[in-house]
Amino acid sequence: MNYFDYAATTPLDREAAEVYMKVATEYFGNSSSLHDIGGQAHILLENCREELAALLGIDKNGLFFTSGGSESNFLAIEALLSSPKKQGNHIITGMAEHSSIHGVLNRLTDYDITFLPLTSLGLIDEEELLAAITPETVLISIQHVNSEIGTIQPIKTVAQICQAQNIHFHSDFVQSVGKIELRGIAPLVSSFSFSGHKIYGPKGIGGVYINPAISWSPFFPGGSHEKGFRPGTMNVPAIAAMTAAAQKNNSNLADAYQKYNSWRKVFIETLNPINNWVNIYQANDDNQLPSIIGLGISGIEGQWMMLEANRLGFAISTGSACQIGMQTPAKVTQALGLNKQEAKEFIRISFGNSTTMEDVIRLGETINNIVNQYKIADLC
Known part of the structure; x- marks a missing residue:
């Protein structure tokens, strides 16, 4: 089976797996325990915090470990709302945000929520964002990289707008950590989230950054771990x-970006014979993560295409795995203004470390064959 769903999850890196086993067997103490074994785990924990903070260009005092991106999004938003820069009850976010963002915002019944669509290039319209801000706006949440089409939002610009308007800014960095250089971007936001299993780390681990200048209140009262940010023994x-x-990812950012960009171009070229039926949802190169390709094939439902590709040995998806579990169309299709039929046609291809150029070409040829056979059968 050829795997093309790296945006959903990645295999655990072998060297990272070896680190896990070594720490689990040799540094197994509770990092909050006062004895020497606990102290060794605590030292290792803080070394990891310091290393990750350096990679991201942030203050280690604002970095907290969680169970993953979804929990990080939830706790970050709750933390920011516990300490707003001004009084108000208005929040702005994107229609295409991850389901965990929509989930936490939908429960905030005392707040008015504005959901912004995307332009045809899959980007937030800066003028529309400015127009949506009111004196009551206390939080803006815009993801950095969309998980379904890979468009890169203008985080620096949004951060400048938020700073000028005295508004907290949260950004979901789950699809950008380990894929884009972030040291010039990460310090600009009030908070951001990330996840281990998107970057060849284990599942069930992630992190969140909260600007240390923010005096947040914990969502879970009485917790003693992570300065009270969340309860539970640390998964060192x-x-x-x-x-x-x-x-490992950070040491290879430029080479990986260039490799995925060349594969993206080759894959799109392989679809030239059926380009009259293919719609690729993307931005220009400067605003596009090359490893994620969101597209639709006119007249063919994405789920059927996914099942056919699977039968022929290729694992692709119809969008975010979290959204698929809810049995609803990818949120990005609504944000792009696609109609119901176009939304059903959506599929996602995503590259990763084990992908080869030969795999990319064979996937493109396979999709060509599926479409041609479908169209012929449809004419009969």
Whole structure:
């Protein structure tokens, strides 16, 4: 089976797995315990925090470890709302945000929420964002990289707008950590989230950054771990493995970006014979993560295309795995203004470390064959 769903999850890196096993067996103490074994785990934990903070260009005092991106998004938003820069009850976010963002915002019944669509290039319209801001706006949440089409939002610009308007800014960095250089961007936001299993680390581990200048109140009262940010014994083996994976990814950012960009171009070229039926949802190169390709094939439902590709040995998806679990169309299709039929046609291709150029070409040829056979059968 050829795997093309790296945006959903990645295999655990072998070196990171070795780190996990070593820490789990040799540094197994509770990092909050006062004896020497606990102290060794605590030292390792803080070393990981310091290393990840350096990779991201942030103050380590604002970095907290969680169970993953979804929990990080939830706790970050709750933390920011516990300490707003001004009084108000208005929040702005994007229609295409991850389901965990929509989930936490939908429960905030005392707040008015504005959901912004995307332009045809899959980007937030800066003028529309400015027009949506009111004196009551206390929080803006815009993801950095969209998980379904890979468009890169103008985080620096949004951060400048938020700073000028005295508004907290949260950004979901789950699809950008380990894929884009972030040291010039991460310090600009009030908070951001990330996840280990998107960068060849373990599942069930992630992190959140909250600007240390913000005096947040914990969502879970009485917790003693992570300065009270969240309860639960620290998963030091997973944190160490995630840190090892992040270090490895970060050392190869430029080469990986260039490789995925060339594969993207080759894949799109292989679809030339059926380009009259293919719609690729993307931005220009400067605003596009090359490893994620969101597209639709006119007249063919994405789920059927996914099942056919699977039958022929290729694992692709119809969007975010979290959204698929809810049995609803990818949120990005609504944000792009696609109609119901176009939304059903959506599929996602995503590259990763084990992908080869030969795999990319064979996937493109396979999709060509599926479409041609479908169209012929449809004419009969």
